Amino acid sequence: MTVIEELRTLSEKTGRRDKSSAAAKEERAAYLLLLPWIIGLVGVTAGPMLVSLYIAFTDYNLIQAPHWTGLHNISRMLSDPRLHNSLRVTFEYVVVSVPIQLIVALALAMLLDKGLRGLPLYRSVYYLPSLLGGSVAVAVLWRQIFGDHGLVNQLLGHLGIENAPAWVSDPSTALGTLIVLNVWTFGAPMVIFLAGLRQIPAIYYEAAKVDGASKWRQLRSITLPLLSPIIFFNLVLQIIHAFQAFTQAFVVSSGTGGPSDSTMFYTLYLYQVGFNNFQMGYAAAMAWLLLLIVAALTALNFYAARFWVFYDN
Missing domain, CATH: 1.10.3720.10 (MetI-like)
Incomplete structure (x- = not known):
């Protein structure tokens, strides 16, 4: 392999690493921007829904802890x-x-x-x-x-x-x-x-x-x-x-x-x-x-x- 070919190969590898690094940074930035929505989804929507599904099978009066009653x-x-x-x-x-x-x-x-x-x-x-x-x-x-x-x-x-x-x-x-x-x-x-x-x-x-x-x-x-x-x-x-x-x-x-x-x-x-x-x-x-x-x-x-x-x- 000639020196020119080695330099071209090294340049291509470096370019791929740069592109991969840039894509990773963009992905992290995207998740960072989506973080408030994800927190809202889990904390305001999905989380309460799962809790209410559990409470639906209990006897719960808001004062005492829920008591499991099954299909009652x-x-x-x-x-x-x-x-x-x-x-x-x-x-x-x-x-x-x-x-x-x-x-x-x-x-x-x-x-x-x-x-x-x-x-x-x-x-x-x-x-x-x-x-x-x-x-x-x-x-x-x-x-x-x-x-x-x-x-x-x-x-x-x-x-x-x-x-x-x-x-x-x-x-x-x-x-x-x-x-x-x-x-x-x-x-x-x-x-x-x-x-x-x-x-x-x-x-x-x-x-x-x-x-x-x-x-x-x-x-x-x-x-x-x-x-x-x-x-x-x-x-x-x-x-x-x-x-x-x-x-x-x-x-x-x-x-x-x-x-x-x-x-x-x-x-x-x-x-x-x-x-x-x-x-x-x-x-x-x-x-x-x-x-x-x-x-x-x-x-x-x-x-x-x-x-x-x-x-x-």
Whole structure:
């Protein structure tokens, strides 16, 4: 081997070592930057989840140390009538409010997509309820509006309807007021729908008009199929959000879930068990049941999506 070849070989080895050293430094820097997120994941998310999984199999009152009880909390859930009622109320709330909310959001998004004047203002106004819908102030306001002598009954009285129901105090209508409140917070899915509508090429509608397709036909054959990924996205998010509903029922019912447990959401009952009755073991088991229910419904939605969600390739 000549001197030149030896120098070239030595240079290549040195270059590889420099590259390896630089890559190692970049890797260490990346892990250093990710360290706060990793600490948060372990300390705030993964760690508490594992602890709650352990507590779900114990009897724990926040004062004494957890006592292992095995499957006792699970068997208790199977025979707890209030838990079963809270599941029924929550499922009814989700099944009714989420489709109506998405229909209203899509209808308004299509209206705003027509190029109205002052569109940014309309978007802000319609999005505002989504920012405030889960707040205590709006829940208190909702209770005043639908109270025995609230704004709704006052308006009905002016129309000659004297025997209006006590909306939030009547078991047959109390849940309906919370469904209306959830439908009213349509702003977030509406903005997402509006963004999706803006991505549909106008040439599709122009071709449909040339072929004589009606507005209804354009909706069924163009808008809904091309918007199906956005509909699916909003559907999954709003189902998860509806299962987590708590503040509205807590404030409107003063934390009781009444009248007659008609607004006893699952999360509200979980709160009562954990923080009113200090049965943290049972509450943790309920929390994991809710996680499994939401995960199962999400997986079912992803499975069903293959039959109705279409992606424009």
